[in-house]
Amino acid sequence: MKKLLIGFTIFVVLFLVAGCIRGGETPMDTPGTHVATGHKYLENRQYDAAISAFEKAIDLDHRFAAAYSGIGYVYLRQSEDATGETRKGLLDKAVDMFNKAMGYDVDDIYGKIGKARVMIEKGDARNARLLAKAAAQEDKENLQGALWWGITAGCVGDWDEADYALSRANEIDSTHPEVQAAWDRLAMAKRLMQGVDDQNYRAIAFNYRIGRADAAALYARELDLTRLERRSVTSYGGPTFVGPGEPDTGAISYYATDIAEHWALSEINLCIETGLMEPYPDGSFLPDAKLNRSEFAMLAAKVLSLTTGDPELMTRGMTGTSVFKDVRADNFAYGAIIACTTRGILSADADGYFRPLDFIAGTDAVNAVRTVETILAHY
Numbered sequence: 001m002k003k004l005l006i007g008f009t010i011f012v013v014l015f016l017v018a019g020c021i022r023g024g025e026t027p028m029d030t031p032g033t034h035v036a037t038g039h040k041y042l043e044n045r046q047y048d049a050a051i052s053a054f055e056k057a058i059d060l061d062h063r064f065a066a067a068y069s070g071i072g073y074v075y076l077r078q079s080e081d082a083t084g085e086t087r088k089g090l091l092d093k094a095v096d097m098f099n100k101a102m103g104y105d106v107d108d109i110y111g112k113i114g115k116a117r118v119m120i121e122k123g124d125a126r127n128a129r130l131l132a133k134a135a136a137q138e139d140k141e142n143l144q145g146a147l148w149w150g151i152t153a154g155c156v157g158d159w160d161e162a163d164y165a166l167s168r169a170n171e172i173d174s175t176h177p178e179v180q181a182a183w184d185r186l187a188m189a190k191r192l193m194q195g196v197d198d199q200n201y202r203a204i205a206f207n208y209r210i211g212r213a214d215a216a217a218l219y220a221r222e223l224d225l226t227r228l229e230r231r232s233v234t235s236y237g238g239p240t241f242v243g244p245g246e247p248d249t250g251a252i253s254y255y256a257t258d259i260a261e262h263w264a265l266s267e268i269n270l271c272i273e274t275g276l277m278e279p280y281p282d283g284s285f286l287p288d289a290k291l292n293r294s295e296f297a298m299l300a301a302k303v304l305s306l307t308t309g310d311p312e313l314m315t316r317g318m319t320g321t322s323v324f325k326d327v328r329a330d331n332f333a334y335g336a337i338i339a340c341t342t343r344g345i346l347s348a349d350a351d352g353y354f355r356p357l358d359f360i361a362g363t364d365a366v367n368a369v370r371t372v373e374t375i376l377a378h379y
Helices: 008-016 030-044 047-060 064-080 083-105 108-121 125-138 142-154 159-172 177-192 199-206 212-222 265-273 293-308 335-343 362-376
Strands: none
Touching: 008 047, 008 108, 030 064, 030 177, 030 212, 047 064, 064 083, 064 108, 108 125, 108 362, 125 142, 125 199, 142 159, 142 199, 142 212, 159 335, 177 362, 199 362, 212 265, 212 293, 212 362, 293 335, 293 362
16 A cells, blocks of 8 residues: 555644744744745655754744654654664654654644654554544544544554544545545455454554564464474473473463564464574564565465475576566565466566565455465365
């Protein structure tokens, strides 16, 4: 799904709310006008110019909350095109700005919405939902508040609350593209997860960037991974064996240092046991780290390779000419991508781009794993 954009509504509302003229200022030299200008630059991805405009607002009034929120949105937008430590650093800078905005104005709605969005990116959808809901309740006519309340509710698999909040957003503006996109995503998630009661699991279908734990849950629950050979792995906690006469504490052994309390613990363990997924060298699994399309293709191809006993499946075609415009044939994931695209598990676009570094959306991931399931039914 396309990345959600910060709508025109934001800078218009900020201008109306905060555009009062201070004594001695010209009509065009107010904190509010500079914030409005900053958001125009942001819409055009002119990040340096946007920050400069927001900083001019702060120079005029260092307590002007909307200016700090504006800078936070610049960092948030930049993070969408970044990866690794760069992305993490931008998200950290964004949340610092949103915290400053709320520190100067506890009722700063856009600071709350922005921080909720960062929380989603960092895997803390539950607290994001609370913050977005609070923003929406403070101003029931605020489109962004209702929209992001609905999105955060969807990200924790609460379909009823997501439906209610998005209904409010639809009443405010039924033609807004972000509202319609969220509606469509919720409808698709409901269809894919029909009959599923586990909110953590059904939230996967709604999320537009799934994490490593989400992928582990999908593969472990949708496929019969017990068919794959188990292997000995290092345990970081819980009993690995309960001897005769020894009490069964009910504790579950875990094979990475950061998953002991995770809702998908057993699924992650199974993926590690079968060799489908690996902890990192330091013992961590990073369950909330987002997966891109090439990484997801590697997982799907690995399942096929292990199940069918075809070890060359993941490398076949790497010595030829690439059929994609954005993936070279000697790319480490090329064989896996070919295996997936030729079997209908994932697809390239009509122009021949696979977009390997784009994050994998929940709807695409669920459909992909279920396609793998159909293929493996013949083995």
